[in-house]
Amino acid sequence: MLNSKKALFMAAVIFLIAVFFRFWELKSVPPGLYPDEAMNGNNALYSLKTGDFSVFYPENNGREGLFMNIQAVSLKFFGNEPWALRLISAIFGSLTILGLFYFGREFSRGLEGAKIAGLYPNEILALSASFFLAVSFWHINFSRIGFRAIMAPFFIVWGFYFLWLVFRDDFSNRLKYLAAAFGGFVFGLGAHSYIAYRVAPLLLLIPFFKILKRKNGYKQIAVFLFFAFIAFVPLGVYYLQNPGDFLGRTSQVSIFSEISPAKSFFVNSAKTLGSLWFSGDWNPRHNLPGAPLLWWPVGILFAAGLLAGTTSVGLFGYVFLVSWFVIFLIPAVFSSEGVPHALRSIITLPAIMMVAGYGFWEILRKISSWLKRQTEGFPEKSAQISRIRFELVLLFSAIIAAHIAISYANYFVRWANLTETRFAFSENYTEIGRWLNEQPDDLKKYVLVNTGGVLVSAPDDFSVKPIPMPAQTVMFLTGTWPQSERIRKNLLYIMPEDIGKIECADSCLIVPLENGGNLSPKLKSAVEGLKLNLNRGFAVFYKGVDIR
Numbered sequence: 001m002l003n004s005k006k007a008l009f010m011a012a013v014i015f016l017i018a019v020f021f022r023f024w025e026l027k028s029v030p031p032g033l034y035p036d037e038a039m040n041g042n043n044a045l046y047s048l049k050t051g052d053f054s055v056f057y058p059e060n061n062g063r064e065g066l067f068m069n070i071q072a073v074s075l076k077f078f079g080n081e082p083w084a085l086r087l088i089s090a091i092f093g094s095l096t097i098l099g100l101f102y103f104g105r106e107f108s109r110g111l112e113g114a115k116i117a118g119l120y121p122n123e124i125l126a127l128s129a130s131f132f133l134a135v136s137f138w139h140i141n142f143s144r145i146g147f148r149a150i151m152a153p154f155f156i157v158w159g160f161y162f163l164w165l166v167f168r169d170d171f172s173n174r175l176k177y178l179a180a181a182f183g184g185f186v187f188g189l190g191a192h193s194y195i196a197y198r199v200a201p202l203l204l205l206i207p208f209f210k211i212l213k214r215k216n217g218y219k220q221i222a223v224f225l226f227f228a229f230i231a232f233v234p235l236g237v238y239y240l241q242n243p244g245d246f247l248g249r250t251s252q253v254s255i256f257s258e259i260s261p262a263k264s265f266f267v268n269s270a271k272t273l274g275s276l277w278f279s280g281d282w283n284p285r286h287n288l289p290g291a292p293l294l295w296w297p298v299g300i301l302f303a304a305g306l307l308a309g310t311t312s313v314g315l316f317g318y319v320f321l322v323s324w325f326v327i328f329l330i331p332a333v334f335s336s337e338g339v340p341h342a343l344r345s346i347i348t349l350p351a352i353m354m355v356a357g358y359g360f361w362e363i364l365r366k367i368s369s370w371l372k373r374q375t376e377g378f379p380e381k382s383a384q385i386s387r388i389r390f391e392l393v394l395l396f397s398a399i400i401a402a403h404i405a406i407s408y409a410n411y412f413v414r415w416a417n418l419t420e421t422r423f424a425f426s427e428n429y430t431e432i433g434r435w436l437n438e439q440p441d442d443l444k445k446y447v448l449v450n451t452g453g454v455l456v457s458a459p460d461d462f463s464v465k466p467i468p469m470p471a472q473t474v475m476f477l478t479g480t481w482p483q484s485e486r487i488r489k490n491l492l493y494i495m496p497e498d499i500g501k502i503e504c505a506d507s508c509l510i511v512p513l514e515n516g517g518n519l520s521p522k523l524k525s526a527v528e529g530l531k532l533n534l535n536r537g538f539a540v541f542y543k544g545v546d547i548r
Contacts (some may be wrong), residue, residue, distance in 0.1 A: 007123035011101045011130065017404065018097035018134035021411070022090040022143040026083045029416045030144060032427030033082040034285060035148035035469045036060060038476035039456070041085045044072035046459050046482060055192065055234045059456050060469060062245045064235065066192035067148035080479055082430070085146035093143025096154040100350050101130040103161035104357065106168075107320075112312045113365050121312070121361060129350075129357030131400070132301075135407040138293045138342060141286065141415075151193035152347045156200060159187030163207060165242055166220045173216060177223050184224035188231025194345055196331035203327050206320045268333040275340035276302070276352070284424040286342040288415045293342055295403060300358050305359030312365070313358055320406045321358070324351035339379060367392065426473050432511055432538055433477030440507060443545060445491045446502060447474055448512040449518065458483035467493045470513055499526045507544025515539045 043065075053069045056062065056487060071088050078084035105124030111121035118125050119127070133139050142150045162183025166176045187204075190197045211217040239246040255264040271279075277299045281287040310318045332345040374385050413423055417491075432447070439445060453468035461483035471493055475481040477517045480491050494501065496519075502510065504527045512519055515538060523541050524530045533540045533547045540547055 003366060004123060006118050007120070008128060010127050011098070014101070014127065014131045014134050015094070015098050017131075019094050021135065021140045021407065022093045024143060025412065026090060027081075029412060030086075030425045031416070031422050032425035032430040033085075033433075033473045033476065034145070034425045035429070035453070037082065037085055038472035039469065040068045040071060040146055040148070041075065041080070041476045042472055042481040044068045044075050044085075045080065045476070045479065047077055048072045049482070054238075056238045056242070056245060058242075058245055058398055059461075060454055064192045064194065067151055071146065075396035080477055082146070085145055089143050089146055089150045092150050092154045093139060096139075096143075096150075096157055096350070097130050097134045097440045098489055099154060099157040100133055100353065100366070101126045103157050103164065103239050103350075104129045104354055106161060106164040107317065107354070108313060108358075109167075110314065111361065113271040113361070114368075116368050121365075123360045125354070125357040127357075128360045129353040132298050132353040132356050132403075133349060135403050136298075136349065136353070137288060137295075137407055137410050137415075138346075139292075140407065140411055142343065142346060145285070147194070147343065149194040149343055149346050152190060152197045153350050155186055155190030155193055156197070156347060158348050159183050159190060160207075162186060163224060166211060166217075168215075176216075176220055179337030180220045180223040181227045184229075185231045186226070188409055191232045192235055194347075196347055196392055198329065200347075203320075203324055206230070206316070206323055210316055237279060242446065254292060255334050258336050264336060265333060268335070268339045269329075272329055272332050272345060272355065275342070279340075281338070281340050281342040283338060283342075284415075284418060284420040288410055289418075291410070293340075294352070294356075295406065297399060297403070298353075301356040301359035301363070302352055303359070303371040304362060305355035305357070308359060308362045311362060321351050321355050324348070325355070349432050359482075415436045422501075426470065428538055429470060429473035429513060430477065431536065432513065433474040435536060435538075436474065436478050436509075436511065440490050443490060444504065445489075446495045446508065447471060447491065448496065448499070448519070448523075449493055450496050450512050450514050450517070458486070460484055465495065465498070467495070474513070496522075499523060504530070504543055509545065509547075510541040512539050514539075 030530075039060045040063070043054075043059065043063075047053045047069065053072070054065045056065050057068060058269060067088065071085055074084045074087050078087070105122050108122040108125045111125060113121040116124060139153075160183070164178045165171060165179035168176070171179070187200070190200060208221050209219055214220075255261045255268065257540060258264050275281060276290065276294050277292050277296075280293045282289045282293050287293065292299060306322070313321075327348040328351070329345055332339065332341050335341060335344055371385060371389055375382060378385070406445070436447070438444060449467050449471045451468050451470040451472050455466035456469055456472065457466045458464045459482055465485050472481070475493075478489065478491060480486045480489055480493075486492055500524055502508070502523075504510075508527070510527070510530070515534075519539070520532055520541075527541075530541050530543050531547075533542060535548070
């Protein structure tokens with residue numbers, strides 16, 4: 001078995017690096033709480049309250065429920081905190097790094113070449129791929145946001161790891177069936193992660209084709225598919241009962257809703273591919289605005305891996321990795337919104353890093369081969385060749401250190417402190433929510449939701465007027481998504497057209513989500529004796545209370 005202690009030690013170090021990048025300062029970075037994250041949290045909180053954990057939550061264009069149900073566990077222990085929502089993302093993100101190492105090692109087990117620095121070729125590929133993912137800004141960022149999409153790479157990497165174990169000649173049939181069962185269940189759980197995962201079954205055709213050629217291969221495939229189906233059944237039943245939720249957001253942002261779908265496809269493809277090397281996602285929630293999604297040396301290695309073709313990894317391995325990359329670009333290029341879109345293409349990340357690891361191995365193999373030829377051909381130059389070898393080790397070490405340092409600086413220094421980042425994560429709404437928590441329950445408080453967005457109803461009283469999504473941040477922090485809690489805490493949400501319904505005879509607070517406009521004269525006209533305070537960075541209209 002190719003299972004050197006050195007490789008396992010290095011994998012452990014890489015995993016610790018990944019953990020650091022995903023957990024460090026998680027309580028403060030990202031700043032604020034984006035309403036989509038808060039909606040997830042509100043679903044989780046309400047499920048905790050009622051005990052009704054759903055496989056699908058229809059609010060906010062609909063979301064598979066597994067992530068929110070797991071977040072509920074975190075909220076139960078840590079309360080209504082943004083970092084408690086993001087903790088689950090950090091865990092899934094970290095474990096994906098570990099999964100990529102194990103999958104990469106199994107996948108490239110037949111990689112050609114001699115050991116280098118005491119490591120087998122497949123270990124070098126697995127270690128490099130997992131390291132590139134561990135310090136990737138792209139993956140770090142989504143590992144620290146409360147979005148369910150971060151689960152998708154986790155499930156596909158671990159699902160394929162167990163599936164690849166059926167290729168092991170040193171495994172008994174019983175172990176292979178067990179691996180197929182476990183792999184199928186994990187792979188099937190991926191359907192509960194993110195809508196882009198739905199194209200994943202297309203990728204199964206490639207390994208299945210090879211497995212069918214092996215003894216008992218069709219039985220192992222049957223076991224894999226059976227357990228994948230078992231994992232999918234709860235969600236599948238829901239979709240059968242609610243077919244409109246199956247399409248949901250997909251139909252809203254599809255290029256087929258545009259005048260020229262073909263033109264959009266080619267433009268989107270060019271932008272999505274270009275985002276890897278040239279101009280990336282401009283959304284501050286998804287990326288350092290406009291920066292390439294890959295650090296340029298990793299981008300070069302990815303290109304090198306693509307250009308190397310089947311040289312070492314073989315036709316099967318090369319086709320599989322390229323297919324993985326292409327298939328999971330489909331959700332991104334067929335979308336008409338926000339292209340290039342780093343979130344929709346996140347499942348391509350493990351394949352990209354595997355190809356980059358393959359490119360690194362090819363370069364390393366050629367350098368090692370050249371050094372060997374020089375040593376054998378010019379024994380009198382052994383001292384100079386040893387110095388070159390030492391300098392190359394220093395160069396590679398410097399690149400690794402630079403990658404870690406640059407990723408840290410880009411995420412924790414540059415991106416975290418951008419004004420655009422704070423705005424993108426609705427930091428002002430977060431401050432409003434925290435301040436309202438400090439106010440007494442017996443004081444009547446109004447949140448004026450003067451923003452647009454998808455309308456969401458209170459879960460326990462659908463007679464209440466639906467409120468735009470941005471209010472979800474305040475609702476999560478104050479625990480007032482349910483109407484019953486709004487009444488208990490005297491905290492009500494109103495729209496601008498309902499200002500005339502405000503009841504404030506003696507005392508009240510009114511906090512608009514957004515400053516500006518003609519709010520002041522309208523509110524002061526509706527409520528006699530109302531005053532305005534702007535000391536906190538957001539507007540507070542008050543009457544009959546002391547606001548400092």
